Each structure stands twice: as structure tokens, then as C-alpha cells.
Amino acid sequence: MINLLFFAHLQEEIGNDKIKLETDNITVKQLKGILKTDYNLSQMDQVMVAINEEYALEDDIIKSGDTVALIPPVSGG
Amino acid sequence: MINLLFFAHLQEEIGNDKIKLETDNITVKQLKGILKTDYNLSQMDQVMVAINEEYALEDDIIKSGDTVALIPPVSGG
Amino acid sequence: MSEKLFNVQEKPIQLEEIVKKVESSNAGAITTFIGTVREWTKGKRTVYLEYQAYVPMAEKMLAQIGSEIQAKWENTKVAITHRIGHLDISDVAVIIAVSSPHRKAAYEANEYAIERIKQIVPIWKKEQWEDGEAWIGDQLERVAYQEGKPKIKDEDR
Amino acid sequence: MSEKLFNVQEKPIQLEEIVKKVESSNAGAITTFIGTVREWTKGKRTVYLEYQAYVPMAEKMLAQIGSEIQAKWENTKVAITHRIGHLDISDVAVIIAVSSPHRKAAYEANEYAIERIKQIVPIWKKEQWEDGEAWIGDQLERVAYQEGKPKIKDEDR
Numbered sequence: 001m002i003n004l005l006f007f008a009h010l011q012e013e014i015g016n017d018k019i020k021l022e023t024d025n026i027t028v029k030q031l032k033g034i035l036k037t038d039y040n041l042s043q044m045d046q047v048m049v050a051i052n053e054e055y056a057l058e059d060d061i062i063k064s065g066d067t068v069a070l071i072p073p074v075s076g077g
Numbered sequence: 078m079i080n081l082l083f084f085a086h087l088q089e090e091i092g093n094d095k096i097k098l099e100t101d102n103i104t105v106k107q108l109k110g111i112l113k114t115d116y117n118l119s120q121m122d123q124v125m126v127a128i129n130e131e132y133a134l135e136d137d138i139i140k141s142g143d144t145v146a147l148i149p150p151v152s153g154g
Numbered sequence: 155m156s157e158k159l160f161n162v163q164e165k166p167i168q169l170e171e172i173v174k175k176v177e178s179s180n181a182g183a184i185t186t187f188i189g190t191v192r193e194w195t196k197g198k199r200t201v202y203l204e205y206q207a208y209v210p211m212a213e214k215m216l217a218q219i220g221s222e223i224q225a226k227w228e229n230t231k232v233a234i235t236h237r238i239g240h241l242d243i244s245d246v247a248v249i250i251a252v253s254s255p256h257r258k259a260a261y262e263a264n265e266y267a268i269e270r271i272k273q274i275v276p277i278w279k280k281e282q283w284e285d286g287e288a289w290i291g292d293q294l295e296r297v298a299y300q301e302g303k304p305k306i307k308d309e310d311r
Numbered sequence: 312m313s314e315k316l317f318n319v320q321e322k323p324i325q326l327e328e329i330v331k332k333v334e335s336s337n338a339g340a341i342t343t344f345i346g347t348v349r350e351w352t353k354g355k356r357t358v359y360l361e362y363q364a365y366v367p368m369a370e371k372m373l374a375q376i377g378s379e380i381q382a383k384w385e386n387t388k389v390a391i392t393h394r395i396g397h398l399d400i401s402d403v404a405v406i407i408a409v410s411s412p413h414r415k416a417a418y419e420a421n422e423y424a425i426e427r428i429k430q431i432v433p434i435w436k437k438e439q440w441e442d443g444e445a446w447i448g449d450q451l452e453r454v455a456y457q458e459g460k461p462k463i464k465d466e467d468r
Contacts, residue, residue, distance in 0.1 A: 007208055008278035009289040046292070050276070053211040069208050069276070073292030076205070076212075076236055076277030077189055077248055077268055084365055085435035086446040123449070127433070130368040146365050146433070150449030153362070153369075153393055153434030154346055154405055154425055169327060173345065179400050182349035185342065185421075188330065192339035192412060243336050255349060257425060264342070265418050 002031075002062055005069040010047070014039055024064035028056050031068065047072050079108075079139055082146040087124070091116055101141035105133050108145065124149050160216035161235040162209045162277070172249045175233035181253035183260040187268055189248040191241050201282045205238040205247065208276040212236065215275040219267050223252065226266070227259040234267060236277055247279075317373035318392040319366045319434070329406045332390035338410035340417040344425055346405040348398050358439045362395040362404065365433040369393065372432040376424050380409065383423070384416040391424060393434055404436075 002021050011017050021034070028049045035041045048071040049056045055071075062068055079098050088094050098111070105126045112118045125148040126133045132148075139145055156163065159175055169188065176184060191203050220232040236248045250267045254260040271277075280289045313320065316332055326345065333341060348360050377389040393405045407424045411417040428434075437446045 005208065007206055007276065008280070011206075012289075050208075050211055053208075053214055055274075069211065071208070071276050072278065072289070074272065074274070074276055075279045075290040075292070076207070076275050077271045082365065084363055084433065085437070088363075089446075127365075127368055130365075130371055132431075146368065148365070148433050149435065149446070151429065151431070151433055152436045152447040152449070153364070153432050154428045169330065173326065177347075177401065179350040182347060184345040184347065186345070187414065187417075188341040188343070189414070190334075190339060190341065193336040244334060257344065257346070257422075260344075261418060261422050265414075268414060 001064055003067045005067065007070070008072050010041060010070050010072055013041060026062050027058065028060050028062065029058040031062060035070070041070075043072075078141055080144045082144065084147070085149050087118060087147050087149055090118060101139075103139050104135065105137050105139065106135040108139060112147070118147075120149075156235075158213070159233045160213050160220060162207050162212045162216075162238055163235060164237065164239045167235050167237050167246050167249050169246075169249060172233050172235055172251045176231040176251045176253040178231060178253055180229065180255055181231065181260075182255055183257035184251060184253045185257075185260040185264040186252075187248070187250040187264050188246055189268070191243050191245050191247060193243045195281075198283055200243065201284060202243070203241045203245075203247070203282065204280040205236075205241060206278050206280070207236065207238045209238075212276050216271070218274070219270045222270065223263045223266060227254060227263045230254045230259060230263050232263065232267065234271070236271070236275070238277065313392075315370070316390045317370050317377060319364050319369045319373075319395055320392060321394065321396045324392050324394050324403050324406050326403075326406060329390050329392055329408045333388040333408045333410035335388060335410055337386065337412055338388065338417075339412055340414035341408060341410045342414075342417040342421040343409075344405070344407040344421050345403055346425070348400050348402050348404060350400045352438075355440055357400065358441060359400070360398045360402075360404070360439065361437040362393075362398060363435050363437070364393065364395045366395075369433050373428070375431070376427045379427065380420045380423060384411060384420045387411045387416060387420050389420065389424065391428070393428070393432070395434065 004019050004021055006014050006017055032044045036044050050069040050071055051066050081096050081098055083091050083094055109121045113121050127146040127148055128143050193200055216234045223230055223232050231253045233251045250264055252260050252264045278289055350357055373391045380387055380389050388410045390408045407421055409417050409421045435446055
């Protein structure tokens with residue numbers, strides 16, 4: 001099971017700031033695929049993923065227990 | 078008569094922050110000459126002159142009543 | 155006051171407090187950047203802003219920016235605080251303070267910090283206009299992250 | 312507090328006070344430069360400093376720098392206060408605040424201000440070391456002014 005965190009417009013689209021996903025050993029790319037098809041999240045190409053507070057690449061593996069944040073383009077400052 | 082103002086090391090060399098000079102219609106260059114010879118001020122080449130709070134050129138004319146500041150290289154900031 | 159050099163907080167940011175964190179008897183120069191909420195952007199009036207952050211990661215990324223700066227500019231000290239929540243016009247959203255023995259480094263490092271904040275720190279703002287609202291995306295005007303993520307290191311890894 | 316945007320004063324400078332002078336609902340960015348008294352310079356320990364100014368002309372020149380900045384960078388606001396008299400280590404000698412709708416201009420204009428201060432503003436510092444004292448000359452490392460005066464305008468006149 002992985003813990004997903006959502007921010008900004010993604011949080012509003014999905015209607016929640018976090019959800020739990022019953023899966024293990026998937027790549028970042030696979031996760032994005034799931035979110036696109038099962039949760040109808042758009043514009044996932046522009047979304048970054050952080051695994052346990054570290055930015056991850058498309059091929060990085062997400063394991064059960066990880067906290068995964070979906071990070072749309074940032075606009076701080 | 079012109080009013081001369083001295084700052085920084087010039088003030089210490091001349092022992093005063095201002096003196097009055099009984100003269101009229103001299104150029105900045107002439108004034109510097111007088112200060113070199115009559116007042117033993119050194120390094121006058123590096124000293125700027127302001128007439129009535131405006132920087133002046135070597136050929137600018139100083140008239141009676143003017144306030145003339147001798148401005149060594151500045152070091153504010 | 156918070157003693158943390160890199161901080162994300164809901165309460166208003168105190169300028170003097172941030173500057174104190176970088177003071178040093180060997181710093182001849184301190185630069186600060188104060189980012190405030192602007193009323194007009196390209197002819198559109200902002201009523202207020204809402205900032206959101208992934209707080210623990212945002213503070214980690216701010217600290218990373220501090221480390222990058224200290225590696226690039228010798229003997230600098232850096233403190234950054236970003237505010238989140240509801241901000242009105244003219245409210246301070248972010249303060250960056252950099253001290254350095256020399257002024258050139260203090261300017262360069264400070265500007266580097268704000269550029270990096272806009273690249274890697276997970277903070278978002280939602281603009282509230284008179285006729286609507288929107289989460290603001292990438293302000294650096296890139297269409298998409300080239301590798302699916304921002305440049306985390308200066309050299310691509 | 313003094314409402315003067317360009318000020319030379321004996322009393323300590325308050326950062327918040329200077330920043331307030333440039334605040335504006337259309338300034339998204341405010342930069343400040345805080346010049347402090349550094350203890351060590353090239354291995355030599357400073358005990359304290361003494362600043363002297365030709366006050367009325369110094370304030371006029373600071374105002375001129377403000378005008379130059381507003382001509383070069385649109386919609387900026389500038390405030391500069393320089394302290395004179397006896398300053399101890401870490402005391403603030405000068406604060407420059409620049410506000411601008413855009414951050415790039417706020418950084419550039421602020422750095423321009425400190426460079427110009429070191430060129431044209433009649434203020435001098437005397438350093439007191441453990442073994443002596445001296446009035447500090449031109450810190451820009453020019454041997455002499457090329458035309459007998461500093462570059463008053465950007466374009467030589």
C-alpha cells in the first residue's frame with residue numbers, strides 16, 4: 001500500500017489531499033498511468049513525483065509503505 | 078571671498094573643516110594650485126571639487142560667495 | 155521566533171527576525187529579497203492569494219538551496235522563510251536573507267535562491283480575482299519538465 | 312521616523328522603516344542591501360569605524376542615484392539611508408531598499424545603487440585598527456579620477 005499526497009489543482013480534482021493505493025513495486029510512470037485512467041487526472045506529464053520527500057524519475061520504483069507526493073508545477077516565491 | 082570645506086584626511090591635514098579664502102573668479106585648477114602651494118595639501122590630483130554642492134570640472138570658475146568643497150576619494154557604503 | 159534557517163509558516167514573516175539569522179561580524183553585506191502580493195498582474199486585479207505547501211519537503215528543498223549557495227559562494231549564510239495560507243495584497247509571501255563578506259556574492263546568491271525556489275520548492279499559489287480563481291502553474295514559462303522533473307542539481311544527474 | 316527617501320543620519324538605521332518607504336501594492340519584489348561594519352578585512356582587524364559626510368551634498372547625490380534608477384528601471388521606488396559618526400562592528404552603515412513590480416529589476420537597481428554610492432556620494436570612512444587608523448580612500452581601486460571628477464552621469468559629459 002502506498003500513501004499518495006495531492007496538492008493544488010490535483011487536490012481539488014481528486015477531492016482529497018491524500019488517498020491510499022493498494023499496490024507495490026510500481027514505477028513512477030506506472031503510477032501516473034493509474035492516476036490518469038482510474039482517477040481521471042489530467043496533465044500528468046507536467047506533474048512531478050516525490051517519493052518520501054525526494055524528487056523521483058519516471059523509472060524509479062515505488063514500494064509499499066512509501067509516501068508519494070504528486071507535485072504539479074510549483075509557483076512559490 | 079570663497080568658503081572652502083574640507084573632509085576626511087584633508088580636514089586633518091589643514092586642521093580645520095573650513096576656511097575662507099579672499100579671492101574671486103578663479104578656476105578649480107587654480108584653486109588646487111593655491112591649496113598645494115600655500116596650504117601644503119598633497120595628492121590634490123585625486124581630490125574632486127564641488128561648487129555649491131555640484132561636482133565641478135578643472136576649468137569651471139569659482140566666484141566670490143561660492144561654497145567650494147574639497148572631496149577626496151569617497152568611501153561610503 | 156523560529157530559529158530554523160529554512161522555514162514554512164502560516165504566521166506573518168518578520169523581516170528583522172530573518173535578517174538576524176544571517177548576521178555575522180564577518181559579513182559586510184546582507185541582501186534581502188521580500189516577495190509581496192502584487193495587486194495588478196498584466197492588467198488583472200488580484201483580490202487575495204492562497205499559498206499551499208508540502209511543508210516537510212518544502213523546508214528540505216529550501217535547506218538544499220541554502221547548501222547549494224554555500225557551495226557556490228564562500229562564507230555566505232542563508233535564511234529563507236515562506237508563508238502559506240491566506241495572503242492579502244502587500245502581504246509578504248517570502249523573505250530570503252543572505253550575508254556575505256562581499257556584496258557581489260550577497261546579491262548573486264540571493265537572486266539564485268529565488269530562482270531555485272521557483273524551480274524546486276513544492277509551494278503553490280492560488281490567485282483569487284474579482285471574477286474567478288486559479289492555481290498558478292509554472293511561472294518560469296516552461297511547458298513541461300523536460301525529464302519529468304525539475305533540475306534538482308545544477309549539473310543534470 | 313524620517314520620511315526622507317534619501318537620508319544621512321547619526322542615529323542607528325531601522326530596516327523596517329526604510330522598507331516601508333518603498334512599499335507599494337504594485338511592487339511584487341523588494342530588495343534590500345544592508346552594509347554592516349566587518350571585523351576582518353584582508354587579515355586586519357577593525358575595532359570601529361568613523362563615517363563623515365558632506366551631508367547636504369551626500370543627500371543630493373543619493374537622490375540623484377534614485378532618479379537614475381527610476382529612469383533605468385520602470386516603476387521602481389528607492390530609499391537609501393547612510394549612517395555617519397562612530398560605528399562598531401556589525402553596526403549598519405547603509406541600507407538601500409528598492410521595490411519593483413519585477414524581481415530582476417529590484418536586484419539590478421539595488422546593486423547599481425551601492426556601486427554609485429561608492430562613486431559619487433561624499434561620505435568617507437576612517438578605520439580604527441588595533442595599531443593605527445586611516446581614512447579609507449577610493450575603494451574602487453582607481454588610482455585617480457580620470458577627469459578630475461567621478462563619472463557623474465552614466466554617459467560622460
